[in-house]
Amino acid sequence: MVDTYGELNSDKSNAILVCHAFSGSHHAAGKLDNDAKSGWWDELIGPDKAIDTNKFFVVSPNNLGGCFGSTGPISICPENNEVYGKNFPNITVLDWVNSQEMLLSKLGISSWACVLGGSLGGMQALQWTITFPGKVKRAAVIAAAAKASSQNIALNEVGRESIRHDTNFYGGDYLKNDTFPKDGLKTARMLAHITYLSEDNMNKRFGRKIQDIESRVDELVDYEVENYLQYKGNKFSEAFDANTYILMTRAMDGFDPAKDFNNELQEALKNVTAKLLIIGFKSDWLFPPERGKEMQIAAMQSGINSSYLELDGQQGHDSFLFTNERYKKNLEAFLGS
Amino acid sequence: MVDTYGELNSDKSNAILVCHAFSGSHHAAGKLDNDAKSGWWDELIGPDKAIDTNKFFVVSPNNLGGCFGSTGPISICPENNEVYGKNFPNITVLDWVNSQEMLLSKLGISSWACVLGGSLGGMQALQWTITFPGKVKRAAVIAAAAKASSQNIALNEVGRESIRHDTNFYGGDYLKNDTFPKDGLKTARMLAHITYLSEDNMNKRFGRKIQDIESRVDELVDYEVENYLQYKGNKFSEAFDANTYILMTRAMDGFDPAKDFNNELQEALKNVTAKLLIIGFKSDWLFPPERGKEMQIAAMQSGINSSYLELDGQQGHDSFLFTNERYKKNLEAFLGS
Numbered sequence: 001m002v003d004t005y006g007e008l009n010s011d012k013s014n015a016i017l018v019c020h021a022f023s024g025s026h027h028a029a030g031k032l033d034n035d036a037k038s039g040w041w042d043e044l045i046g047p048d049k050a051i052d053t054n055k056f057f058v059v060s061p062n063n064l065g066g067c068f069g070s071t072g073p074i075s076i077c078p079e080n081n082e083v084y085g086k087n088f089p090n091i092t093v094l095d096w097v098n099s100q101e102m103l104l105s106k107l108g109i110s111s112w113a114c115v116l117g118g119s120l121g122g123m124q125a126l127q128w129t130i131t132f133p134g135k136v137k138r139a140a141v142i143a144a145a146a147k148a149s150s151q152n153i154a155l156n157e158v159g160r161e162s163i164r165h166d167t168n169f170y171g172g173d174y175l176k177n178d179t180f181p182k183d184g185l186k187t188a189r190m191l192a193h194i195t196y197l198s199e200d201n202m203n204k205r206f207g208r209k210i211q212d213i214e215s216r217v218d219e220l221v222d223y224e225v226e227n228y229l230q231y232k233g234n235k236f237s238e239a240f241d242a243n244t245y246i247l248m249t250r251a252m253d254g255f256d257p258a259k260d261f262n263n264e265l266q267e268a269l270k271n272v273t274a275k276l277l278i279i280g281f282k283s284d285w286l287f288p289p290e291r292g293k294e295m296q297i298a299a300m301q302s303g304i305n306s307s308y309l310e311l312d313g314q315q316g317h318d319s320f321l322f323t324n325e326r327y328k329k330n331l332e333a334f335l336g337s
Numbered sequence: 338m339v340d341t342y343g344e345l346n347s348d349k350s351n352a353i354l355v356c357h358a359f360s361g362s363h364h365a366a367g368k369l370d371n372d373a374k375s376g377w378w379d380e381l382i383g384p385d386k387a388i389d390t391n392k393f394f395v396v397s398p399n400n401l402g403g404c405f406g407s408t409g410p411i412s413i414c415p416e417n418n419e420v421y422g423k424n425f426p427n428i429t430v431l432d433w434v435n436s437q438e439m440l441l442s443k444l445g446i447s448s449w450a451c452v453l454g455g456s457l458g459g460m461q462a463l464q465w466t467i468t469f470p471g472k473v474k475r476a477a478v479i480a481a482a483a484k485a486s487s488q489n490i491a492l493n494e495v496g497r498e499s500i501r502h503d504t505n506f507y508g509g510d511y512l513k514n515d516t517f518p519k520d521g522l523k524t525a526r527m528l529a530h531i532t533y534l535s536e537d538n539m540n541k542r543f544g545r546k547i548q549d550i551e552s553r554v555d556e557l558v559d560y561e562v563e564n565y566l567q568y569k570g571n572k573f574s575e576a577f578d579a580n581t582y583i584l585m586t587r588a589m590d591g592f593d594p595a596k597d598f599n600n601e602l603q604e605a606l607k608n609v610t611a612k613l614l615i616i617g618f619k620s621d622w623l624f625p626p627e628r629g630k631e632m633q634i635a636a637m638q639s640g641i642n643s644s645y646l647e648l649d650g651q652q653g654h655d656s657f658l659f660t661n662e663r664y665k666k667n668l669e670a671f672l673g674s
Contacts, residue, residue: 147545150539150540150542151531151540153545153560153562154527154531154539154563154566155531157527157567158527158528158531158566161523161524161567162499162524165503165524187502191492194492202487202488206487208485208487208490208593220501222590223490223494225491226491226494229494229495230498250559253560288536
C-alpha cells in the first residue's frame with residue numbers, strides 16, 4: 001500500500017519519497033479513514049510543515065515483507081495457498097529500494113526531488129543514492145548508519161532469541177498451529193523500545209518512580225519505567241507479526257552497501273549525484289552521531305555535495321520523529337535547495 | 338562461603354573487603370581446588386598485583402541470596418525442608434553490607450583498611466561508607482553508580498520478563514516441577530552481556546564478521562557476534578539460577594542510598610569518614626563516567642576526602658575486571674595512602 005500527500009506538479013519535479021522505519025507503515029501523516037492515531041511522521045509532513053505538502057507530492061509506500069499492508073510473512077502464498085510464515089524470502093534494504101524504483105516508474109516520474117527517512121528509512125535513502133544515482137536529486141539520511149554495528153546486530157539477536165524460544169513460535173509455524181508467540185515478541189519489543197529512548201530522557205520521564213498500584217499493568221511491576229515497557233511491549237505484540245519482526249531485523253543487520261566495494265563506503269558512494277543531508281541526534285545511542293559523521297567523511301572523500309547536521313534531540317533515536325525549529329529549518333532549506 | 342588471600346597482620350590493620358558483582362562469587366583470585374578458571378579479579382588480586390596479597394589480607398565473601406555458595410533461592414528452607422525458590426526473601430545491597438559487618442566482627446577486626454568492588458560490588462563499597470563510617474578507612478567505588486538509572490531498571494526488567502515467560506519457569510516454582518527456565522535465563526544473559534561490553538570493543542572484536550559454519554553453536558547464527566552471545570548465554574544458563582537472577586537484579590534496581598535522605602546523595606554521605614576513590618570507565622555505558630562524577634560532586638559537597646579517576650577502559654563496563662598500568666598505580670597508591 002502507498003499513501004500520498006499533496007499534489008504532483010505538472011513537470012513531475014516535486015515528488016518526495018518517504019521511507020518508513022522498522023515498525024512504520026505507509027501511513028506517514030494525518031489520519032486516514034478509521035485511523036486511531038496520526039501517521040508516524042505527522043509532525044513533519046503536512047501543509048507548512050518541514051515537508052510541506054503545499055509544495056511537494058509526498059509518496060509513502062509500505063515496505064515489502066511488512067505486516068501493515070504489504071505482502072509479507074502473514075500473506076497467503078499464491079503457489080500453495082498457505083500463509084508464507086517462516087518461508088517468506090529474506091528481504092534486504094536494496095529490495096525495498098528496487099520496489100520503490102518500480103513505483104517511481106509506475107508513477108511516470110523521472111526522479112525524486114528527495115528521498116528521505118529516519119533509522120531503517122534513512123538506510124533506504126542512502127541505498128537510493130548508490131543504486132539509482134540518476135533518479136534521486138536529494139537524500140536525507142536521518143538517525144541512521146551506513147551499516148549495522150556489532151552491537152546493533154547483538155541487540156536484534158536478543159530480540160530474535162526471545163521470539164524463537166517462545167513455545168508458541170513453533171519454529172515460525174505458529175499461524176499454522178493457530179497460535180502466536182506473543183510473549184517473545186513482547187520481550188523483543190521491550191528491549192527495542194529501550195534502544196529508541198535516551199538514558200537522560202528515561203531518567204527525566206520515569207526516573208526511579210514507583211508505579212501506582214491502581215494503574216499497574218502487571219502485579220510484578222515495581223517501577224513506572226517497568227509499567228511503561230510492559231504496556232508498550234504488550235500493545236506492540238498485539239499488532240505486529242513475529243516472523244516479520246525477525247525478517248525486518250535481519251534486513252537491518254544485513255545493511256552494508258560498502259560490502260561490495262571492499263568495505264570502503266567512499267567507493268560505494270563514488271557515483272552518487274544526489275545532494276546528501278545527514279542528520280544525527282546527540283542522544284541517539286542506537287545509531288549515534290558518530291555513524292552520521294562516518295557517512296559525512298566518506299561522502300566528502302567521494303566529492304559528494306553533502307552536509308552533516310547534529311541536533312540535540314531529547315528523545316534518543318526516536319528524535320527523528322519529532323519536529324523542532326532547527327530540524328524543520330534545515331529540512332526545509334535542504335528540500336528547497 | 339568466604340575466600341581469603343594473604344595474611345592478617347598482628348594489629349589487624351591490613352584487612353581488605355572485596356565485594357563481588359552480579360554473577361561473581363567468593364572466588365575472586367587464583368585457582369582453588371578444582372576451579373576450572375581463575376577468580377573474577379585475579380588480574381588485580383595477588384602478590385605484587387594492584388591489591389597486593391604480600392601486604393594485605395583480602396577477604397572475599399559470597400553475597401547472601403546467591404547461587405554460588407551462599408544461602409539463596411536454591412537452598413533448602415529449614416522451616417519446611419523445601420527449596421526456597423521464589424519464596425526467598427527480597428535482598429538489598431544493605432543486607433549484604435550488614436552481613437559483611439557481621440563477618441568483620443567475627444574476624445575480630447575493628448575496621449577494613451579498604452572496601453572495594455566494581456559494579457554491584459562498588460555499590461556495596463559505597464553503602465559501607467554510609468552505614469558503618471567507623472569501620473571502613475577507604476572505599477573504592479568502581480564502575481558503579483549511587484543508584485540504578487531508569488535505563489538500568491528497564492534493561493533488567495527485559496531480562497526478568499524473558500525468564501518469567503519461559504514456560505518452564507512455573508511462576509518461580511520450576512525446581513518443584515523438576516525443570517528449569519534455561520531459555521529465558523539465556524536470553525536475559527545475552528542482553529546483560531551486551532551491556533557489559535562497549536560498542537567500540539564489539540566492533541573491533543566481532544564487527545560484522547560472518548560466523549564459520551563449522552564452529553556455529555546454532556544453525557540460525559549468521560554473525561560471529563551472534564555466535565558469541567549464544568555461547569555465552571548458554572553457558573551462563575547452565576550455571577546460574579533463574580530466581581537468583583531475578584533477586585539480584587531487583588537488588589541492583591533497588592539500590593539508592595540517597596532515598597532516605599530526601600534524594601540528596603550529599604546528605605547520605607555527610608557522616609562518611611572513609612577516603613573515597615571513585616573510578617569510571619569511558620567505554621562503560623551501563624554505569625557511565627557521569628555516574629562516577631555525580632558521586633564525586635556529592636562527596637565534595639559533603640566535604641569528604643574523595644577523588645575521581647576516569648580511565649579509558651577498552652572493555653566497557655567489564656573494564657573494571659582487567660588491570661592496566663594506570664588502574665594498578667592508582668589503586669596501589671590509594672590502598673597505601
